[in-house]
Amino acid sequence: MSEIGRDNPQFYLTAPTACPYLPGKYERKVFTHLVGEKAAALNDILTQGGFRRSQNIAYRPACEACKACISVRVRVDEFRPSRSFRRIYRRNSDLIGEEVLPQPSADQYALFRDYLDSRHAEGGMAEMTVLDYAMMVEDTHVETRVIEYRRRSIDSALTGRGRGPLVAVALTDILCDGLSMVYSFFDPEAADRSLGTFMILDHIERARRLGLPYVYLGYWVSGSSKMGYKIRFQPQEHLTGTGWTRVDESET
Incomplete structure (x- = not known):
């Protein structure tokens, strides 16, 4: 846990648990609380950074040696x-x-x-x-x-x-x-x-x-039958190490 300042969120890391999407894998998550007057603005920023919300918690995968979970968003104006x-x-x-x-x-x-x-x-x-x-x-x-x-x-x-x-x-x-x-x-x-x-x-x-x-x-996981449907909604963007990147279905 690190604290950058009184008005900044504090982030925590969960212990490893069995991955619900890929057999034999373990997942960890980094999370923070969404509370107070700045919760909505923080939720905007964190969602754009690949976090998901569950109640008043924002989380994202932080798994060692695995990057299978990829944040996906559909480009509305271009969707047909x-x-x-x-x-x-x-x-x-x-x-x-x-x-x-x-x-x-x-x-x-x-x-x-x-x-x-x-x-x-x-x-x-x-x-x-x-x-x-x-x-x-x-x-x-x-x-x-x-x-x-x-x-x-x-x-x-x-x-x-x-x-x-x-x-x-x-x-x-x-x-x-x-x-x-x-x-x-x-x-x-x-x-x-x-x-x-x-x-x-x-x-x-x-x-x-x-x-x-x-x-x-939310997250698309290549090879997971639970998440495979998300790739059908094209065009879409995936969050990569260099930011949100347009991905064609042929590339997945």
Whole structure:
């Protein structure tokens, strides 16, 4: 731990733990707290530097002899949906995402629980209680929103709201230069909708409407089936040792 000054964040290093993406590897993270009046500005800077947010913590990998985790962001203005992406748009044209304040609800937790039990029963979040979920959503000092996706209704064009049960949820930070998708989950019984992909496509459009140049997708790990989907959203930039660099799909 080093302290550069009273008003500067303090950074800490975790002990090695098993890597959730690459078998036989161990991960370490460097992290700091996002609290107080400067939390939002610090979150902007750290996200641009490859950090991710979890509640009031910003972290990034700091693994010895491994650089597999690469920060990825989509270039919004240049993004053009492929034919398969357009099919997913059409498949979910009956859904609408309503942006609400970061406040947990019983509906959200029920969907979150179904998602974890179906998709990540052995993962690190599998034992999260309703209180843990509430902390994930509302324990923040930065500008963030929950986007709830439901079926469109006859008055959705006027209200911006859907009706019926939740089918998907995204927890999203609003940054000075983009949207950062902190965490998302969806109805595991609606696999034919490709809801994870749809939410990313919807965020790209949201960023476009807001005049924001990027959508931050977190880490892409070459060789990891859990992270492979992120490379499909082109054009995108990867954070390298010399800064953010445009990468073509053929180069990955």
